[in-house]
Amino acid sequence: MNSMINYQTIKPWLFKLDPEIAHNVAEVALRLPNLCQIPFNLFLESHFITNDILKQELFGRTFLNPVGLGAGFDKNATMIKGMQILGFGFSEIGTLTPKAQSGNPKPRLFRHIEEQSLQNAMGFNNDGLLKIEQRLKNIYPFTTPIGINIGKNKLTPDAQALDDYITLIKALHTLGDYLVINISSPNTPGLRDLQNEEFISALFSEAKTITSKPILLKIAPDMTHEDAIKLTSLAVEKGANGIIATNTTIDYSLVKQPKDIGGLSGAVLKEKSFALFEAIAKELYGKTTLISVGGIDSAKEAYRRIKAGASLVQVYSALVFHGFDLVKNINTELTQLIKADGYTNITQAIGSDRK
Numbered sequence: 001m002n003s004m005i006n007y008q009t010i011k012p013w014l015f016k017l018d019p020e021i022a023h024n025v026a027e028v029a030l031r032l033p034n035l036c037q038i039p040f041n042l043f044l045e046s047h048f049i050t051n052d053i054l055k056q057e058l059f060g061r062t063f064l065n066p067v068g069l070g071a072g073f074d075k076n077a078t079m080i081k082g083m084q085i086l087g088f089g090f091s092e093i094g095t096l097t098p099k100a101q102s103g104n105p106k107p108r109l110f111r112h113i114e115e116q117s118l119q120n121a122m123g124f125n126n127d128g129l130l131k132i133e134q135r136l137k138n139i140y141p142f143t144t145p146i147g148i149n150i151g152k153n154k155l156t157p158d159a160q161a162l163d164d165y166i167t168l169i170k171a172l173h174t175l176g177d178y179l180v181i182n183i184s185s186p187n188t189p190g191l192r193d194l195q196n197e198e199f200i201s202a203l204f205s206e207a208k209t210i211t212s213k214p215i216l217l218k219i220a221p222d223m224t225h226e227d228a229i230k231l232t233s234l235a236v237e238k239g240a241n242g243i244i245a246t247n248t249t250i251d252y253s254l255v256k257q258p259k260d261i262g263g264l265s266g267a268v269l270k271e272k273s274f275a276l277f278e279a280i281a282k283e284l285y286g287k288t289t290l291i292s293v294g295g296i297d298s299a300k301e302a303y304r305r306i307k308a309g310a311s312l313v314q315v316y317s318a319l320v321f322h323g324f325d326l327v328k329n330i331n332t333e334l335t336q337l338i339k340a341d342g343y344t345n346i347t348q349a350i351g352s353d354r355k
Contacts, residue, residue: 007323019109019118023073030082034139047087047324049331053338054089056347058289058311059214059241061145061177065089065331066346067302070293070314071149071180071218072120076127077135084144087327092314093132094149095182098167100128101153104187108262112255116297116321117269119255120248121262123187124151129171136175148176149218151185158190165203166210173211181240184220184247186263192220197234204238214241214289221246221272221294225279232280242289244314245277266317270295274305281309285354297322299333306334309351 014022050064057063068090069083077093084091103125110119126132140146150172152164169179181203183194200217207215217235219228232243248263255268273294281290289312292305297318305313319326334346343349 007325011323015111015113018107019111020106023109027079030079030086033081033085034078034135046085047328048084049087049328049335050089051335053335053344054331054346056311056345059145059178063089063145063312066306066312066334067327067330068092068147068291068312068314070316071095071147071182072122073316073319075125077132077139077146080139080142080146084142086319086324087331088144088315089331090145090147090177090312092147092149092180093136093176094126094180095124095151095185096126096129096132096149096168097124097151097153098129098156098164099153100131101125104261110259110262111320112257112264112266112268115255115266115268116318117255117264117266118317118320119259119262119264121187121259123154124185129168133171133175136172140175141177145177146175147178147180147216148172149180149182151182151188152191152194154188158193161194162199162202162206166206169207169210169215173213176213178214178216178241179211180216180218180244182218182247184218186220186248186250187261195220195223195231197231200231200235201238204235204240208239216240216242216244216289216291218244218247219276219280221249221269221276222251223276225276228276228280229283232284236284236288240288242291243280243284244291244293245280246273246294248294249273265294266321267295267297270297270301274308277305277310278308281351281354285309285351297326299330299337302330302334303337303349306346306349307351307353309354311350 054065104123108121150168152161252258292310293314
């Protein structure tokens with residue numbers, strides 16, 4: 001690596017900090033390209049990889065590579081340019097809510113270092129619609145696609161949750177390339193209760209009268225496969241343009257020393273997330289766009305999700321443990337894996353295990 005910053009050198013120092021403070025330190029660095037015209041490659045070379053094998057058209061945009069930033073890292077749309085420099089082919093910002101909120105009490109982010117996993121109980125802490133809307137107006141359209149992940153405010157009763165989502169869709173649908181309905185975070189009381197047929201039907205029916213922009217549904221890994229298939233199939237029937245699987249898990253048996261709050265992400269989520277993704281893909285591959293997230297930390301794992309039916313994959317926790325080179329390495333090796341299977345473009349590999 002030719003840059004002045006080497007992640008493996010600073011990682012031990014970062015890991016001595018409280019995880020949320022370490023995240024804030026990273027954000028300060030990664031938001032610099034958004035804030036000013038400093039040539040960021042003085043500090044970090046561009047890790048962006050693209051080629052004819054990795055390019056594909058989705059949602060009316062060209063995705064130059066299939067590896068995106070999962071929601072939750074760039075909650076406030078402050079790091080979009082920085083994430084492109086790290087190599088991400090697209091960024092999903094949020095989760096954002098209509099009103100700004102501080103989230104749950106601290107500490108609320110924990111590392112399980114041995115298991116290369118995180119546990120977060122953040123609670124949709126974000127700057128709120130007005131501030132984030134202005135940031136998006138200043139940057140959109142961007143050279144790589146932007147997804148916007150939306151949720152309800154903690155104090156909004158479930159009976160009025162629909163209003164929060166519709167407010168956000170109306171305000172933001174022209175400022176991103178796709179929207180994601182988040183009703184699967186474990187950190188807002190009652191939110192997962194919205195993973196029901198009545199709410200999904202009402203939400204997508206109304207959303208589709210507002211915008212033709214793609215709207216996707218993100219689901220939890222803790223549903224039974226049967227319930228997940230039923231819910232996602234209904235969402236697609238009602239107009240969802242894609243499914244993102246999965247959010248974090250509340251299966252605390254996956255780590256040795258769990259906290260009793262929040263959701264687990266990272267390596268321990270890998271098999272649980274893949275199993276639910278595959279169950280949904282068996283039903284919905286070819287009928288809608290599928291995005292896989294949860295425990296993806298290598299090109300091999302990304303390729304497993306792609307062959308299972310994922311057009312795109314997302315990474316978050318692995319970035320914390322593997323560092324700046326992760327996305328570049330995934331895209332470089334992914335190119336080789338696709339080529340080794342005799343394909344000339346990623347679209348030929350997508351769903352190859354389903355055919």
